[in-house]
Amino acid sequence: MLTINLIRENKDFVIERLRIKNFDAAEAVEKILGLDQTRREIQSKCDQMQADMNRISKEIGSMMKEGRKDEAALAKEKTYSLKEEIRSLSERLVILENEVKTEIIKLPNLPHNLVAHGHGAEDNINVREGGSIPVLPGTALSHWDLIKKYDIIDFDLGIKLTGAGFPVYKGKGARLERALISFFLDEAVKAGYTELMPPILVNEDSGFGTGQLPDKEGQMYHVGLDNYYLIPTAEVPVTNIYRDVILDSENLPVKNVAYTPCFRREAGSWGAHVRGLNRLHQFDKVEIVQIAHPDNSYECLDQMVSHVEGLVSKLELPYRILRLCGGDMSFTSAMTYDFEVWSAAQKRWLEVSSVSNFESFQANRLKCRFRDKGEKQNRLVHTLNGSALALPRIVAALLENNQTEQGIAIPEVLKPYTGFDIIN
């Protein structure tokens, strides 16, 4: 959520920047400023009356004490109309505050200067690539065939137990999954992140804090009886830890990492490119989150990008890093880097990580602030997060790229974690 101050003071800048995201904010901004103006006028009127009221009440207090009952009764008379007016003004105030908020919430985050204008994936900027793309023989299998061949992931069993998109990992498949989770967590801890295990059900306030609610309600599974939501990413609980928190600047950046299962409804998105592990309703992901000082949050972003790059290269996967254009970026992000790995049998790039700086956009919703030493004013922190990494497509690429006559070779770094070096 953008701050009202920013809109008030830099109206044209806001409109201008949002054009990069192909968002026309002109009308909304005018509406917000109008509502805000009225809100402030009423606020000050209301405060004035409240001050009068407080004064009279105090006077009545001392009159009562001194036994001047008649005077007190007279003063009471005066308060009745005042009280009525305060009541109606504060009702309008609440309505206006809500209106301002509903309007502001509709505005996406401003993209960073470096973000290019663009409409979709074709306009993203290829920052760099790494690893080498393997050439497989014609007999190479897709990961969904390899999975069947070696019986390591069972989709049909998942359908029996739950439904489509809830696979059962079996034998070496389950071991590989667990190995990857441990590897990713260990790497993050080595890089200075604190490991957390958060709840995977969250309440409405948390859903609002990170921006899933109220709009993207349909993307989350909802436990109606208790009004909880299954998390679509660990970002939700891990970032919401800092909701309504004021941090010390010495403690920044806060670096947390968490493994959680992630749940996504993704209604209606089943089609050609979503076979096998490409898109699931439940999947595993290790997420890194940083709460940073606004003055150096982009250094944190670079650091996170290098961390993720380290992971894919250690796994010996061919990858590329894209800086997303305005049109392809999420609503909440100011800058996003996507990581894609090459899946040799499908012959296409698969997105395995998205690393973003949200600047103060989430922090404003979360009311997460910090104070610099010696400063009086609290400022909003910057929040950042990134997948490090999402498992299913990593598994897909590993299976496809590493297939041999003998079986699927496990990358060197994973062997201590899997306890085996080939799936056959």
Added chain:
RNA sequence: GGAGAAAUGGCAGAGCGGUCGAAUGCGGCGGUCUUGAAAACCGUUGUCCUGCUAUCGUGGGACCGGGGGUUCGAAUCCCUCUUUCUCCGCCA
């Protein structure tokens, strides 16, 4: 799930209808003293909205778990929700 008790500032803990943003202690910050430190002493100490001011500031309003109500006036009374504790039951 049943019965009872409670929720106050960074923490501990008073206040139970008016002068309470809130005693007191601890902690934090600034100072005096000291070569330095400790002790002692003095001062200071939250958040949000808003007006004025170039700035230091300063005026007003709100906040004592959340929401609602009673009252001229609520931390204090009433309703409701949430959470915590104690006892009982159930349970991995």
